Amino acid sequence: MHISEGVLSPAVLIGGAAFAAAGVAVGMKNLEQKDIPTVGILSAAFFVASLIHVPAGPVSAHLILNGLVGLILGWKAFPAILIGLSLQALLFQFGGMTTLGVNTLNMALPAVICHHMFKNSLKTGMGKHTVTVCAFATGFFSVLLSGIMVGLSLYLTGEAFLPAAKLVVAAHLPVMFIEGILTTTCILFLKKVRPEILEGDHVS
Amino acid sequence: MFRNNPHNAVTLGLKYNIICLIFTMLWLLLLPVSVSAHNVTVFAWVDGDTIHTQSKFSGGKRVKNAPIVVYDVKDVLLLEGKTDENGMFSFKIPKKTALKIVLKASMGHLAVWKLQAEELGEAESKTAAQPTGMKTSLVTDSDSAGIQKNVDVSESTKMSLGRREIEEIINASLDKKLRPITEMLADAMNHEPGFTEIMGGIGYILGIVGIALYFANRKRNR
Numbered sequence: 506m507h508i509s510e511g512v513l514s515p516a517v518l519i520g521g522a523a524f525a526a527a528g529v530a531v532g533m534k535n536l537e538q539k540d541i542p543t544v545g546i547l548s549a550a551f552f553v554a555s556l557i558h559v560p561a562g563p564v565s566a567h568l569i570l571n572g573l574v575g576l577i578l579g580w581k582a583f584p585a586i587l588i589g590l591s592l593q594a595l596l597f598q599f600g601g602m603t604t605l606g607v608n609t610l611n612m613a614l615p616a617v618i619c620h621h622m623f624k625n626s627l628k629t630g631m632g633k634h635t636v637t638v639c640a641f642a643t644g645f646f647s648v649l650l651s652g653i654m655v656g657l658s659l660y661l662t663g664e665a666f667l668p669a670a671k672l673v674v675a676a677h678l679p680v681m682f683i684e685g686i687l688t689t690t691c692i693l694f695l696k697k698v699r700p701e702i703l704e705g706d707h708v709s
Numbered sequence: 710m711f712r713n714n715p716h717n718a719v720t721l722g723l724k725y726n727i728i729c730l731i732f733t734m735l736w737l738l739l740l741p742v743s744v745s746a747h748n749v750t751v752f753a754w755v756d757g758d759t760i761h762t763q764s765k766f767s768g769g770k771r772v773k774n775a776p777i778v779v780y781d782v783k784d785v786l787l788l789e790g791k792t793d794e795n796g797m798f799s800f801k802i803p804k805k806t807a808l809k810i811v812l813k814a815s816m817g818h819l820a821v822w823k824l825q826a827e828e829l830g831e832a833e834s835k836t837a838a839q840p841t842g843m844k845t846s847l848v849t850d851s852d853s854a855g856i857q858k859n860v861d862v863s864e865s866t867k868m869s870l871g872r873r874e875i876e877e878i879i880n881a882s883l884d885k886k887l888r889p890i891t892e893m894l895a896d897a898m899n900h901e902p903g904f905t906e907i908m909g910g911i912g913y914i915l916g917i918v919g920i921a922l923y924f925a926n927r928k929r930n931r
Contacts, residue, residue: 508817509749538925545918552910556902592913596906659817 506569506651506677507555507593507608510601514662521658522606528583528613535580543702544585547574551589555599559680566680572647573688575616576623576640577695577702586613607658615650619643627692627703636696637689644688648681649674751777751812751820752895755802755828756884762822763895764796764812771796772814780809805829 513521536544554570575582587609593599600608619642625631626639656670695702749772753762764772777798779787787803792812808824 509819511821512813512817512819536921538922538929541918541921541925545914545921548917549911549914552914553907556907588914588917592910596910597902655817 506566506612506655506673507590507600508604508611508655508658510603512662513604513607513658517658517661518603518607520661521604521608521610525583525587525606525609525613528580528610528617529587532578532580532583532585536584540578540581544578544581547578547582548585548588550574551586552592555589555593555597559683566676568680568684568687569612569648569651570684570687571612571616571651572619572644572684573691575613575618575620575647576627576643576688576692578616579620579624580617582616582620583609583613586616611654611658612651615647615654618650619647622646627696629700633693636692640689640692641685644684644686645681648677648684652677749812749814749818749820751810751822753808753810753822753824754891754895755824756888757880758802759799760802760808760810760824761797761799762792762810762812763892764792764798764814764820766814772812775812775814778811778813779803780811781806782809784809802829 551570551574554568557568559566559568571582571586574585578585587605590600590605590608590612591602594601594605623639623643626635652673653670655673656666659669660666692703749764749766751762751764753760755761762777764775764777766772771794772792773794773796775792775796777790777792779789779800781787781804787808788800790798790800792798805826806829807826808829810822810824812820812822814820
């Protein structure tokens with residue numbers, strides 16, 4: 506899912522960076538003191554998740570966990586993912602510093618979209634089934650949308666959209682299911698142990 | 710919903726704890742075989758007049774059927790090819806300059822390997838020595854000068870021919886001997902994130918959280 510340096514055209518890189526900066530700005534505006542530890546923990550989870558490699562599928566793919574980050578944090582997923590990606594680029598050589606903007610946008614925007622689609626399911630009084638289905642959908646669709654956005658980034662640089670997007674999505678199909686299950690597990694666990702993390706104030 | 714009934718919550722809680730445990734265990738089981746991710750690398754080495762390239766994802770999985778493009782120093786395209794089932798692609802040296810070998814793996818992955826002109830030098834001297842003949846080899850090679858001082862002209866022709874052959878034999882056997890080492894090097898190029906990197910990253914994040922909390926606190930106390 507990380508786009509390497511030297512693949513995209515400068516226009517796409519700059520555009521991606523601009524949108525990512527806007528997203529980070531919105532996230533920082535919503536950031537309150539009590540959110541900071543949550544953002545940090547999820548950023549760390551995102552950072553480490555990329556090391557868990559899913560051996561299924563035609564190409565090597567790894568967990569992303571952007572769905573979980575987005576569902577809990579909303580717009581604050583942008584700064585969390587930006588930090589995670591910067592450290593991945595610096596320490597693991599995934600992606601790169603020039604593609605940081607595009608990669609942040611590709612992973613954080615789907616997370617925010619899924620947050621707005623499914624956040625209501627996390628409020629108290631929702632049935633357990635609803636929570637399960639919505640959490641799974643968040644994990645699943647955020648990876649799917651990220652794949653489509655990677656395809657789109659490559660398309661804007663001059664590759665054919667459909668083959669590129671198809672390949673990314675196909676490669677991440679196992680990841681989508683695993684992320685769906687993981688997101689569900691985490692959300693159900695948090696709902697039981699620390700329901701206040703999921704509720705109220707985090708709606709942005 | 711399941712918070713309203715305390716009795717139910719206990720049994721449900723147990724059930725979820727077990728499920729969570731199972732998932733964590735599954736997750737951990739996945740870990741040791743696969744602590745890796747998908748950064749791509751390409752590694753190239755010279756063997757005689759051929760350049761071999763090996764392409765891998767950082768999980769060790771070979772990059773199959775991915776295009777490889779070779780440029781010279783001035784970014785002029787020299788040749789294109791595709792990796793085979795083992796992620797290997799070999800080609801004859803197209804030009805005796807520094808080469809830039811670019812692997813374009815799918816999904817926006819790209820890796821570059823630069824071969825310096827000196828690495829190709831060995832092959833160069835071999836092919837270049839052929840047309841110019843033994844005179845240059847007599848003059849340029851100071852190592853052999855000592856031997857050739859004592860022999861007359863007719864013998865020196867024989868000697869230099871022999872020398873060239875010897876050189877070829879040495880090169881060939883060196884290539885053979887060094888192959889496991891170059892392959893090991895190719896594997897070692899696959900830089901996998903280790904414990905240090907992971908802990909370092911988490912440490913950075915904790916540090917950033919600390920700084921953010923410090924500033925947030927200062928703002929509130931003001």
